[in-house]
Amino acid sequence: MLIALDDVSVRFGSVQALDHVTMRVGHGEFIALVGSNGSGKTTLLRTLHGLLRHAGRRAVDAGAGRQAMVFQRPFVMHLSVRNNLRLALWLAKVPRAHWDERAHGALRRVGLLGLEQRPARALSGGQQQRLALARAWAVQPQVLFLDEPTASLDPSAKSEVEAVLTSFAAEGMTLVMSTHNLGQAKRLASRVIYLEAGAIHADLPTPEFFEIGRLQGRAHQFLKGEMA
Numbered sequence: 006m007l008i009a010l011d012d013v014s015v016r017f018g019s020v021q022a023l024d025h026v027t028m029r030v031g032h033g034e035f036i037a038l039v040g041s042n043g044s045g046k047t048t049l050l051r052t053l054h055g056l057l058r059h060a061g062r063r064a065v066d067a068g069a070g071r072q073a074m075v076f077q078r079p080f081v082m083h084l085s086v087r088n089n090l091r092l093a094l095w096l097a098k099v100p101r102a103h104w105d106e107r108a109h110g111a112l113r114r115v116g117l118l119g120l121e122q123r124p125a126r127a128l129s130g131g132q133q134q135r136l137a138l139a140r141a142w143a144v145q146p147q148v149l150f151l152d153e154p155t156a157s158l159d160p161s162a163k164s165e166v167e168a169v170l171t172s173f174a175a176e177g178m179t180l181v182m183s184t185h186n187l188g189q190a191k192r193l194a195s196r197v198i199y200l201e202a203g204a205i206h207a208d209l210p211t212p213e214f215f216e217i218g219r220l221q222g223r224a225h226q227f228l229k230g231e232m233a
Contacts, residue, residue, distance in 0.1 A: 006029050006030070006031055006032075006066055007030050007031060007032055007065070007066050007068055007069040007147065007148060007179060008029070008030040008053055008063070008064070008065050008066070008069055008148065009028075009029050009030075009062075009063070009064040010026050010027060010028050010029075010052065010053065010061065010062070010063055011027050011061055011062040011063075011064075012025050012026075012027055012060075012061040012062065013025070013026045013027070013052060013059050013060065013061035013062065013063060014026070014059060014060045014061055014203075015048055015052055015057055015058075015059045015060075015203075021202070021203050022045055022048040022203050023045050023048050023049060023052060023059065023203045023204075024045075024202065024203040024204040025061070025204065026045075026049065026052075026061075026203070026204065026205055027205075028198070028205060028208065030053065030148065030179060030181060031179070032068060032177075032179055033174075033177050033178075033179055034179055034180075034181075034195055034196055035170075035174045035179075035180045035182070035193060035194045035195045035196070036180070036181045036182070036194060036195070036196045036197075036198060037182055037183075037184055037189070037190035037193065037194035037196070037197045037198070037211075038050065038181065038182065038183040038184070038198050038200060039183075039184060039185070039187060039190055039197060039198070039199050039200070039227075040199055040200035040201055040227070041201070041227065043202075044200040044201050044202065044203070045200045045201075045202070045203040045204070046152075046183035046200055047152050047183060048203070049183075049200065050074070050150050050151075050152055050181060050183055051074075053150065053181060054072055054074050054150050055072075056074075068147065069147050069148050070146070070147040070148075071097065071144060071145065071146045071147055072146050072147065072148045072149070072150065073140075073141040073144055073146040073148075073149050073150070074141075074149070074150040074151070074152070075134075075137045075138060075141055075149065075150070075151045075152070075154055076137070076152050076154075077152050077153040077154065077156050077157060078157060079133055079134055079136070079137030081125035081126055081128075081133055081136060081137070082125060083124070083125075083126060084124075084125060085121065085122050085123065085124060085125065086112070086117060086120050086121050086122070086123050086124075086125050086128070086136060087108060087121040087122065089125045089136060089140060090104075090107075090108040090111060090112070090136075090139060090140055090143055091104050091108060093140040093143060093144060094107055094108070094143055094144065097144040099143075099144065107143045107144075107145075108121075108143060110142075110143070111139035111140070111142045111143035112139055114139065114142055114169065114172065115135040115136070115138050115139045115142070115169050116135065116165065116169075117132065117135055117136060117139060120132070129162070130157060130158055130159075130162065131158050131159070131161070131162025131163075131165060131166065132162075134154060134155070134158060134162070134166055135165065135166060135169060137154075138154075138166065138169050138170075138173075142173065146178070147178070147179060148178075148179045148180075148181070149173065149178055149179070149180050149181075150180075150181050150182075151170070151180065151181070151182040151183070152182075152183050153183055153184060153185065154166055154170075154182065154184075155167065155184075155186070155189065156184075156185065156186075163189075167189065167192065167193060170182070170193060171193060174193070174195075182194070187215075187228065190211070190214075191211060191215055194211050195210065195211055196208070196209065196210055196211060196214075197209060197210075197211050197214040197215075199214075199220075199224045199227065199228075201223055201224075201227075206222070206223065206224045207220055207224045214228075215228070
């Protein structure tokens with residue numbers, strides 16, 4: 006167990022964003038969070054990452070170590086691709102002697118070698134997302150959180166990002182990703198969690214989640230509607 010939530014709730018004014026959630030994140034898992042808009046996926050990601058105040062208990066094992074998060078629309082600085090990476094390494098307190106090696110390795114992993122001097126904001130949307138993934142990989146997190154990382158990308162860029170995530174998972178990195186794309190969840194994740202109104206209604210290994218007749222009630226209707 007790397008991260009545990011026990012009876013965790015989050016409110017934003019009158020809105021119950023998370024409702025008594027209990028879950029565990031294990032080493033090497035690739036967890037997909039699915040559900041309709043407003044179901045609590047992003048709030049759960051941010052709570053797991055420790056970004057939100059909450060009721061209940063959040064415990065982080067020493068093995069969780071460094072964590073990183075990639076957003077749907079990544080923020081890139083008005084700097085070169087290389088300096089965006091160097092800034093991330095500086096913020097993560099990585100010794101300067103390792104910056105060039107880490108940056109080169111990260112850009113190679115995401116297919117952006119040769120673009121080191123290009124202004125980051127001149128990159129395409131897919132390239133900016135891969136730069137965000139490179140920044141995350143460069144700081145070598147034990148856990149990577151991703152909030153709809155391919156939602157605004159075209160099919161080609163989406164495939165490129167999925168390939169990068171698959172390679173991260175193959176190396177043993179733990180990933181927790183929110184997605185509206187059930188096909189993507191089925192392709193990438195080892196476990197799928199369905200949320201509704203801030204509560205977890207299904208939490209199953211991916212093959213069982215997509216097994217015909219396994220889900221009941223609203224979870225079944227959600228799956229049926231998304232796959233129609």
